[in-house]
Amino acid sequence: xxxxxxxxxxxxxxxxxxxxxxxxxxxxxxxxxxxxxVGVVVCGALFYGAYWVTTQLAAYQEFGDYLLRxxxxxxxxTFLAFLAFSGVVTSLSTFFLSEDLRLLMAAPVSAGRxxxxxxxxxxxxxxxMVIIFMTxxxxxxxxxxxxxxxxxxxxxxxxxxxxxIPVAVGAAATLLLVTVLPARRARDVLMLVSLLFAAxxxxxxxxxxxxxxxxxxxLPDITGFFATLxxxxxxxxxxxxxxEFLFAGLQGGGDLLHGAxxxxxxxxxxxxxxxxDRRWHFSGYSRSxxxxxxxxxxxxxxxxxxxxxxxxxxxxxLLIKDLKVFLRDVSQWLQLLPLFALVILxxxxxxxxxxxxxxxxxxxxxxxxALVNLGMAGFVVATVALRFVFPAVSAEGAAFxxxxxxxxxxxxxxxxxxxxxxxxxxxxxxxxxxxxxEFMGVDPFLKVVAAGAVVxxxxxxxxxxxxxxxxxxxxxADPNQVAGSFGGVAFMIxxxxxxxxxxxxxGWPSAMWLFSxxxxxxxxxxxxxxxxxxxxxxxxxxxxxxxxxxxSGVRALEDMKRT
Amino acid sequence: xIAIERLVKKYGAFTAVDGVSxxxxxxxxxxxxxxxxxxxxxTLRMIAGLLQPTSGRxxxxxxxxxxxxxxxxxxxxxxxxxxxxxxxLTAGEFLRFHGGLYGIDGAGIATRVHExxxxxxxxxxxxxxxESFSHGxxxxxxxxxxxxHRPRAVAxxxxxxxxxxxxxxxxxxxxxxxxxxxxxxxxxxxTLEVAQEMCHQVSIIQKGQIIAQGTLxxxxxxxxxxxxHLTSVFxxxxxxSGLQEIDELV
Numbered sequence: 075x076x077x078x079x080x081x082x083x084x085x086x087x088x089x090x091x092x093x094x095x096x097x098x099x100x101x102x103x104x105x106x107x108x109x110x111x112v113g114v115v116v117c118g119a120l121f122y123g124a125y126w127v128t129t130q131l132a133a134y135q136e137f138g139d140y141l142l143r144x145x146x147x148x149x150x151x152t153f154l155a156f157l158a159f160s161g162v163v164t165s166l167s168t169f170f171l172s173e174d175l176r177l178l179m180a181a182p183v184s185a186g187r188x189x190x191x192x193x194x195x196x197x198x199x200x201x202x203m204v205i206i207f208m209t210x211x212x213x214x215x216x217x218x219x220x221x222x223x224x225x226x227x228x229x230x231x232x233x234x235x236x237x238x239i240p241v242a243v244g245a246a247a248t249l250l251l252v253t254v255l256p257a258r259r260a261r262d263v264l265m266l267v268s269l270l271f272a273a274x275x276x277x278x279x280x281x282x283x284x285x286x287x288x289x290x291x292x293l294p295d296i297t298g299f300f301a302t303l304x305x306x307x308x309x310x311x312x313x314x315x316x317x318e319f320l321f322a323g324l325q326g327g328g329d330l331l332h333g334a335x336x337x338x339x340x341x342x343x344x345x346x347x348x349x350x351d352r353r354w355h356f357s358g359y360s361r362s363x364x365x366x367x368x369x370x371x372x373x374x375x376x377x378x379x380x381x382x383x384x385x386x387x388x389x390x391x392l393l394i395k396d397l398k399v400f401l402r403d404v405s406q407w408l409q410l411l412p413l414f415a416l417v418i419l420x421x422x423x424x425x426x427x428x429x430x431x432x433x434x435x436x437x438x439x440x441x442x443x444a445l446v447n448l449g450m451a452g453f454v455v456a457t458v459a460l461r462f463v464f465p466a467v468s469a470e471g472a473a474f475x476x477x478x479x480x481x482x483x484x485x486x487x488x489x490x491x492x493x494x495x496x497x498x499x500x501x502x503x504x505x506x507x508x509x510x511x512e513f514m515g516v517d518p519f520l521k522v523v524a525a526g527a528v529v530x531x532x533x534x535x536x537x538x539x540x541x542x543x544x545x546x547x548x549x550x551a552d553p554n555q556v557a558g559s560f561g562g563v564a565f566m567i568x569x570x571x572x573x574x575x576x577x578x579x580x581g582w583p584s585a586m587w588l589f590s591x592x593x594x595x596x597x598x599x600x601x602x603x604x605x606x607x608x609x610x611x612x613x614x615x616x617x618x619x620x621x622x623x624x625x626s627g628v629r630a631l632e633d634m635k636r637t
Numbered sequence: 638x639i640a641i642e643r644l645v646k647k648y649g650a651f652t653a654v655d656g657v658s659x660x661x662x663x664x665x666x667x668x669x670x671x672x673x674x675x676x677x678x679x680t681l682r683m684i685a686g687l688l689q690p691t692s693g694r695x696x697x698x699x700x701x702x703x704x705x706x707x708x709x710x711x712x713x714x715x716x717x718x719x720x721x722x723x724x725x726l727t728a729g730e731f732l733r734f735h736g737g738l739y740g741i742d743g744a745g746i747a748t749r750v751h752e753x754x755x756x757x758x759x760x761x762x763x764x765x766x767x768e769s770f771s772h773g774x775x776x777x778x779x780x781x782x783x784x785x786h787r788p789r790a791v792a793x794x795x796x797x798x799x800x801x802x803x804x805x806x807x808x809x810x811x812x813x814x815x816x817x818x819x820x821x822x823x824x825x826x827x828t829l830e831v832a833q834e835m836c837h838q839v840s841i842i843q844k845g846q847i848i849a850q851g852t853l854x855x856x857x858x859x860x861x862x863x864x865x866h867l868t869s870v871f872x873x874x875x876x877x878s879g880l881q882e883i884d885e886l887v
Contacts, residue, residue, distance in 0.1 A: 090725035176721045180685040181738040182710035360689035
């Protein structure tokens with residue numbers, strides 16, 4: 075038998091991608107257009123930002139060069155940590171949990187070839203996002219400095235081994251983890267690690283304390299600030315080598331030492347990881363299928379809570395089932411924790427940003443922030459609803475026949491889903507809005523408007539997610555796939571439009587009221603009527619969005635009988 | 638052709654397979670029977686090289702699976718209970734990829750793929766995505782893949798699940814023809830009629846241990862004789878039907 079090259083094992087993924095492109099559907103085009111459009115805008119902004127910073131730094135000559143060099147090393151250092159973590163998570167999937175391993179492991183494929191194929195896939199999957207975001211930045215720097223063509227070749231030569239090294243380290247960590255824990259349990263552990271990783275990033279950012287730059291009296295500390303930035307830049311890290319290698323290319327020279335360090339380390343890590351893989355992969359893969367007994371948490375408090383609520387038996391049992399299924403799936407609820415971490419950072423920043431130091435702007439900024447905060451709360455609701463409320467009907471999956479054959483109306487079923495999603499979401503966003511506005515010290519009138527508006531927005535967005543989730547279910551798909559489906563994209567577009575309209579309808583009368591009070595101008599009766607009308611319109615639009623979406627969802631579920 | 642010796646698989650303190658030994662000779666269809674959770678699938682997954690045995694030895698076509706995994710796997714076709722097929726590949730693409738895994742090169746693969754698709758009545762769907770296939774069609778496609786490389790031994794886990802009567806009949810005919818050509822087939826099944834109709838030898842496994850082994854006649858005798866049907870023998874050997882409890886509950 076002639077052994078086929080390891081690249082042969084990558085063919086199904088290439089063929090699958092080609093088939094997807096050939097059989098593109100309306101929903102795929104819409105999604106590609108939306109995400110592609112957002113991606114192009116972000117990349118354009120990154121390119122322009124990098125270009126602008128580079129051209130500005132050029133004015134400072136040697137100090138500018140120093141800062142650019144520092145910036146490149148920091149850029150790579152940031153991505154180094156991300157790639158290592160991404161390598162851990164991705165390799166857990168590609169080496170141990172991927173479905174196609176059942177086919178490949180039963181085939182006469184040598185361990186070495188399987189490793190190379192899996193590692194190539196891991197590097198690709200773990201680093202594509204970094205490369206997509208790094209490309210416009212490096213292009214911007216190159217164009218900003220009118221770099222020679224060799225710079226772009228250097229960038230390519232630097233990025234490839236730079237991606238391989240941390241991903242290999244991450245994959246080695248996974249291999250070690252899986253020899254201790256079965257892979258499915260390791261996945262839960264990794265979700266927790268991801269939270270710690272997010273917390274570490276937050277702490278690092280807080281440690282740098284960028285708000286110090288706003289303080290005029292702390293100007294002498296700026297050198298200390300840069301010293302803080304420089305301290306982790308050890309010459310032993312690949313991020314330093316990549317930064318130096320690239321900076322030399324930017325200046326039209328070459329830095330063989332750091333380039334060679336990158337490539338030899340990448341190759342050595344690949345060889346070492348391959349040897350470790352041959353030694354431990356099969357036992358780890360075999361253990362990954364060990365799940366004779368899963369731990370079951372009784373969650374008796376869920377039963378007690380549900381029995382304390384004034385609910386019918388049917389709704390109570392649906393609530394208990396939904397809560398227990400959600401809470402027992404660690405990978406589901408842990409996804410909420412990074413979001414909470416970001417929200418805490420967001421709130422902390424309100425406290426840290428001392429706007430009183432800019433007295434001329436502070437009043438305006440604070441009250442504008444009340445509206446920005448309202449929009450933020452809306453986006454948080456929309457995002458969480460997309461991930462957790464929209465897939466609620468689809469999550470019934472193959473077990474949906476149990477609901478459909480039981481004496482429960484589709485109306486009761488969908489409304490149960492709605493209330494289950496609404497209550498935690500309302501508590502969370504109302505708390506977020508009140509606390510943020512309190513920290514900012516916004517005008518009491520705006521505090522009341524924001525608190526009331528969040529109630530309407532949460533009802534409307536959770537209703538929209540429940541209704542569209544019932545209208546476009548994808549039974550059997552995992553929640554991430556459901557959120558990215560045609561219905562999920564349609565929900566997000568409608569939700570964004572709704573939030574923008576709400577901000578306009580609430581922002582205009584609020585601004586008018588604040589402006590009149592600030593200037594001591596009395597508003598005409600017509601103005602006051604228009605302002606009240608604007609508030610009423612916002613409420614009507616919210617209630618209509620909520621009820622119409624729910625009615626549409628119930629009808630769609632009832633129509634399933636006819637199809 | 639397939640020989641397993643004192644095979645053990647432990648999950649912590651739980652022993653799923655406990656010293657199983659059996660041999661499937663060339664041309665033999667060997668039924669591997671047992672109640673749910675008895676250790677049938679675990680044993681077959683170890684033979685396929687998907688699970689690492691705690692101890693014991695597996696030999697396929699003279700190749701020790703632990704020492705020469707590639708040579709052993711080349712001689713084996715495996716049909717799992719829950720088949721994995723790339724959903725976004727067409728049936729033809731999937732078979733060509735599968736052939737490549739077993740070293741069948743470009744010149745011979747097209748003819749062989751068509752032979753297999755014809756045999757399992759899937760030729761019309763060669764260029765259709767697997768995601769559009771019914772369960773039975775996916776099952777037949779996996780069988781195409783398992784026989785594509787002309788294996789000398791085949792391990793099959795529950796081959797009849799989800800097949801319509803025509804599909805089931807087709808599979809039985811294919812297995813018989815393969816066995817006539819000298820292929821050794823180890824088949825786990827719950828469908829005792831299928832075992833009675835097709836198997837030359839059976840092994841009955843319960844709680845990880847082989848409790849009866851031999852030809853159908855030998856197994857009948859082990860159960861004390863007097864049973865016309867394999868179902869009665871199976872129930873007798875594996876602990877009764879529990880009908881009395883059903884009467885009490887209904």
